[in-house]
Amino acid sequence: MLSVVIIGSGNVAQHLIKAFSVAAEINLIQAYARRPEKLAHLLPPEKITDIISELADADVYIISVSDDAIADVSAQLSFSGRLVVHTSGSTPLEILNSNNRRGVFYPLQTFSLAKEIDFSTVPICLESEFVDDHKTLQIVANAISKSIYNIDSAQRQALHVAAVFVSNFVNHMYVLGSEVSSQNNIPFDILKPLIKEVADKVTSLPPLQAQTGPAVRGDQKTISRHLDFLRNNRQLSDIYTLLTHSIQQTNEQKL
């Protein structure tokens, strides 16, 4: 059985701790937190430390801290030659201190402390400096997820950009849609079945084929009416114009 130490107490760290705690094939032996009380609801006191120089021996150390802190934390580790990975989507493997064998264990999902997640569906993107370590990471990943990918640092950067589009920017579209509806006394609830259906659709249909609406139809009359409706809101009309143009441009290139 492989032993794991988690370093960090944030969002992702807490979800990982929960997932490993119930994984039969993994022994989560310790977690490090600067403020141990943040993990008190997840682990017994003897498994939590706030002294980074006293980490237990383990097969894998998973650093799950903010991107800016990864280099620092990895340099503070008092051992060498062990397998140390980070969980960041936008940070190269090389940020880790080279005293240890380096790797990446990136779960591609949006995590909230308030919302439970079924970790078995979360894609885990693996990268490692050494082939043998890759096998170890695969065992660790398989213990909590059914969805494992090999993604190198260059691909991971692309993936992180793609994730911003399909996640952060998508959520911002929800924000803008809810703004338009609330300003016109329309409950946001009315849009939720549509939101769900659009997301459902791309699980079975390539998004390019799923595109609907005035832009892709070339329905200039409706587009003009919408822009007229938005004429007093620069932010919304700029976005409407740019995205309408982008839909049409993409459509011309691809079809």
Place this chain on the structure above:
Amino acid sequence: MLSVVIIGSGNVAQHLIKAFSVAAEINLIQAYARRPEKLAHLLPPEKITDIISELADADVYIISVSDDAIADVSAQLSFSGRLVVHTSGSTPLEILNSNNRRGVFYPLQTFSLAKEIDFSTVPICLESEFVDDHKTLQIVANAISKSIYNIDSAQRQALHVAAVFVSNFVNHMYVLGSEVSSQNNIPFDILKPLIKEVADKVTSLPPLQAQTGPAVRGDQKTISRHLDFLRNNRQLSDIYTLLTHSIQQTNEQKL
């Protein structure tokens, strides 16, 4: 029991025909199609007509044709004083010929011929010229959906704009995300659990609170890295810049 005639054979018309065919409280007595063969898989021949001057007597006529054709079709009806509605999100009630009592019966969903839909979850937005007709439309809507809203023409225009943001523009974000991933040999499948989770989240959390990512965190380092990654793609970098700015602007206004 109320009797209904559907005029049209497109996407929305076909989904309405399917929904009314199994609605116990509604008698779908006829459908009109210029090309009757388009409805042959849904209705027996005696219920389909291609002669608009020979429509059966009914309590409600639902015109479900392209936006541009609504005025024309409604002017061709050979009767007067009856309840006639259209199903368009972006067209005012007044487009209908005033020989008849006018109304709107707008199902707010994205429909594909290829994909079945549970109509009971589709919000139906109602508007009518006369109060009594509103009650009739409510009975008709309730027969196929659990989600009924009263939405006037001004609100419906706002709603249609909001729907473009949360549906067409969201799908375009999926298109751009899939473009970035495929160009870097990353399967789009890896992004699907994220897409699902982001859509799920706004059913329980206001979208403004659900916003995550480098823009809302003010993580300029990651934003710069992403823009550097996109530097050779004007379309993507323009969108990235505008939406990042818009997220930050919205955040400053609201929080």
